[in-house]
Amino acid sequence: MNSACSQLQDDWELYALGSLPDEVQKSMSSHLESGCTECQRRYYDAQMALTAMSHLAPRQRPSANVERRLMQSITAAPAPSLSAWSFWKLVPWAAAFACLVMALWLVHDRKRLQAELAESARNSQLAEQNQKALRDELESKLEAAQQSLKDNSTTAVVSRSATPASPTGDEAKNEAQLRSQLAQALQPIEDKDKKQARANSDQNAILAAELAKSQAEVRRLSMAANNGDRIERLLKSASLQQISLRSVIPQAGHATARALYSPQGGLLLVANSLPKLPEQKCYQLWLIRKGSPAILSGGLITLQDDGEGILFAPPSDTLAQLTALAITDEPAGGSVSSRGRKLLFGAQ
């Protein structure tokens, strides 16, 4: 017996009872695994006494349902194979890679949009300068025309000092002529202004649409990145569990589904070969759990054209009590309580 053994010798009873702090339990487990025969014997003795204590519990028989459920569960949910776990391990990496590619594309696209916006701003500035120059020119012409009109009027008043002040035919003609010249001078400027305004408006509409599209893409990418994080968090959960679902009626065809879940990481369900439903129907997942309520909606399954369906439910304490999952077909939009046909089912 070495010094480590002598330190531990009084604790094997407490270890067998599992009442020591976790780190001490782990340390003693490591010591046992190291092959120390003396300590193994002490532990064995303590274990035997505790096993004997179980005889003190009044004898009870479980119902036959337990045996049936156990057999159903082990045949419905085979132990995860290496290939299956390899697939799941790849999921977060694939999601992360996709997010990286999309993020690079987004950065590139944002730069392009920024350049276009700068170009548009420059164009607007130039157009504004042109408009100002034209307006100045127009105002100057207008002033000149008004001055000319005033000068003509003064001349006419002086020459007709003894007669009533009413415009003669020449004055009216001159005024009309000036107005016409003014209108002609203004027309191309107004046309150009309108054209420029239309062009600016079109450009702004295009840019606004691209900006909206870009923002939508950012939101979608953000959600994808968020889902990637959630999947990674789920797969890293210490309490990760799995349930496999199989079709239970012929109408479900060869559909299968697999769910990974943990109370801390949420639930990810991937279904395959789900038959296409009519438009007024949808697939809904049901969480069957211990406690009350016993059946809860797990959400609607998004179905793709190839019959693959995916659902991600957020982390919840209710997942700690999960015993089984079922997929039913429900009216579009889902049901509060299951009314459709139970198509797939799987228990722990």
Add this chain to the structure above:
Amino acid sequence: MFNPDQDDSLLLAQVEQRQPDALLALYRKYSVRIFSLLYRIVNDRPAAEELLQDTFQRLWQRPHMYSSDKGPLLSWLLTVARNIALDYKRKESRRAAHLVLPLGGDTGFDLDNLPALESTVDPEVSRAIRQAMESLPPAQKITLELAYFEGLTHPELAERTGETLGTVKTRIRLGIRKLREALLNQGKVLRL
């Protein structure tokens, strides 16, 4: 057909080879013992049945977790079951009614042709263990029962019994040792 008297190590090897009948044989051999303990701890039949199922599912999913250096398979299963039950009790102290899943269909096994549940409870051994427990000083007996069946931690035991932590640990330690000695003195070969 599997014989319940088959060696546990052989049945366990078959469980590792994914033979459900072997698990069923172990279930039929030990479920009464394990269920009795679970029911004693949680005092709720549906919950105890769920926990019994959990215990054997763990054996099916992770048979390699058990190794012979951890003692007999039954001891290990009882330890697993007790841990599950105590976790359950801590987390679900106010548990609502349980769902009993409506399970139909064929399991694919000839359940009727397997041996009936083996009680593995020898009345003589049970009586001997009760006598051994009764031979312990009352304080040791109570402390040991609270620790084993209620899963109270050392501080909780100290608070419940009004003793120091050191006294609680000593009572548990001595209680287990005396229990074992008492059983050996009665000449009982424990069928554990």
